[in-house]
Amino acid sequence: MSHATTDRDPIPAVPDDGAQPLLGFGEVRTCLIQNLAGLSPSASVALMQLTPGSPVSKVDRPTRRVVSPEQVTGVDCRLHVAREGRGRAIGTVLSHAVVTNGRILQGTAHAALASATAKERREWRHYLRQPGVVEVLGSPKPHNVMDGYLTDASPARGLDLASISDRIIDEVQQSDRLDHTTALRTGTAVVRWAATLAQEAKPTVGIAKSDIPNFHVIRLNGSPEDLPMLIRFCEEFALHEWLLTTVQDVIVPRAEADIARDRDPLDSLLFALNELAPLWMPPTHLSPDMKALWEAMESRTHYSRLFERQVARIRDLRDQVKIRPPRRF
Structure with missing residues (x-):
């Protein structure tokens, strides 16, 4: 148990x-x-x-x-x-x-x-x-x-x-x-x-x-x-890096290719919006030191801004799929 x-x-x-x-x-x-x-x-x-x-x-x-x-x-x-x-x-x-x-x-x-x-x-x-x-x-x-x-x-x-x-x-x-x-x-x-x-x-x-x-x-x-805090920070960084990479390099390119080939990518787009986007929660709430580390990293990488842009792109693709005319056979 x-x-x-x-x-x-x-x-x-x-x-x-x-x-x-x-x-x-x-x-x-x-x-x-x-x-x-x-x-x-x-x-x-x-x-x-x-x-x-x-x-x-x-x-x-x-x-x-x-x-x-x-x-x-x-x-x-x-x-x-x-x-x-x-x-x-x-x-x-x-x-x-x-x-x-x-x-x-x-x-x-x-x-x-x-x-x-x-x-x-x-x-x-x-x-x-x-x-x-x-x-x-x-x-x-x-x-x-x-x-x-x-x-x-x-x-x-x-x-x-x-x-x-x-x-x-x-x-x-x-x-x-x-x-x-x-x-x-x-x-x-x-x-x-x-x-x-x-x-x-x-x-x-x-x-x-x-x-x-x-x-x-x-x-x-x-x-x-500080070592336990550094271990936790690296886990949080790894999680957010995976989220950004998955959205930017997997979901968006596949959806764009599917739309170009008249395939339906709606399931993967909704998965990104419903399951992945809500997980973008930088660890600034955990401690002042964690917040300082994340802000120092953000100042050089702008990860959150990049992620927001990718999520906006996913919403655009979702709307594009929903309003496009039905395929004629």
């Missing part, structure tokens, strides 16, 4: 020996749930009960958001370090799934990186005592570790958070609670992020250029205490 609690931030990662994390890494994947109808609140909670007996986080306003319990994955791998230096990553990664409004599914994996205080690998019980913390053996420079992670190829040559976020997406999509049919053919968007963590640092955000379709890179700064 599922257990719902109030909304909460991801578990903060604190190294067991008191060492402060230097970096935060994460990856978020966003897609439509493979279910023809939107999930009810109770069905969303049941779907997110990935760990029996562990609580599911749930909030109803301003949008309905249900978060699964954190899952722990052990890692022991070489780091992909840019330019110079070598490092080994040992510890645990946290991952969870998010369902928004019974329609959108996200899989997110994240970890805090801290310098190892021992020169040799410890027993696993040491790493299991600090979930979400990955210790770095060796002495690579933090900015080289960050650059190596953000530019790592697929499959990853270093810390592979992509596979972990993929796995939790697959676990949800394969559930027998779903009918495995989607209301709209869309892709999966990926956001890879890395944060530099330093005491008393103010949260900042920057979006790096990526030449890979549906792949976005974010660089952040903040204090170690």
Whole structure:
């Protein structure tokens, strides 16, 4: 039986020996749930009960958001370090799934990186005592570790958070609670992020250029205490980026092509207006820091203005379909 609690931030990662994390890494994947109808609140909670007996986080306003319990994955791998230096990553990664409004599914994996205080690998019980913390053996420079992670190829040559976020997406999509049919053919968007963590640092955000379709890179700064907020911000950014990309690059072009070929795109247009447009709810209500991050991002990207234009275009196409004369055979 599922257990719902109030909304909460991801578990903060604190190294067991008191060492402060230097970096935060994460990856978020966003897609439509493979279910023809939107999930009810109770069905969303049941779907997110990935760990029996562990609580599911749930909030109803301003949008309905249900978060699964954190899952722990052990890692022991070489780091992909840019330019110079070598490092080994040992510890645990946290991952969870998010369902928004019974329609959108996200899989997110994240970890805090801290310098190892021992020169040799410890027993696993040491790493299991600090979930979400990955210790770095060796002495690579933090900015080289960050650059190596953000530019790592697929499959990853270093810390592979992509596979972990993929796995939790697959676990949800394969559930027998779903009918495995989607209301709209869309892709999966990926956001890879890395944060530099330093005491008393103010949260900042920057979006790096990526030449890979549906792949976005974010660089952040903040204090170690800001890490749960930064994780949440990246999930919100990933959700809004997926909404904009789906409307701009999928729904509008397909509808325009269908109209040109005298096909009826009304179902997809109404899906966008009724199911997707209401989800555009920037996270400025969550905290002053979240509001500052979003406004800094908006000042460079104008995402909300772009989304509003695409929604207006969808309304125009809907009206065009409704008033056009019937086809003569």
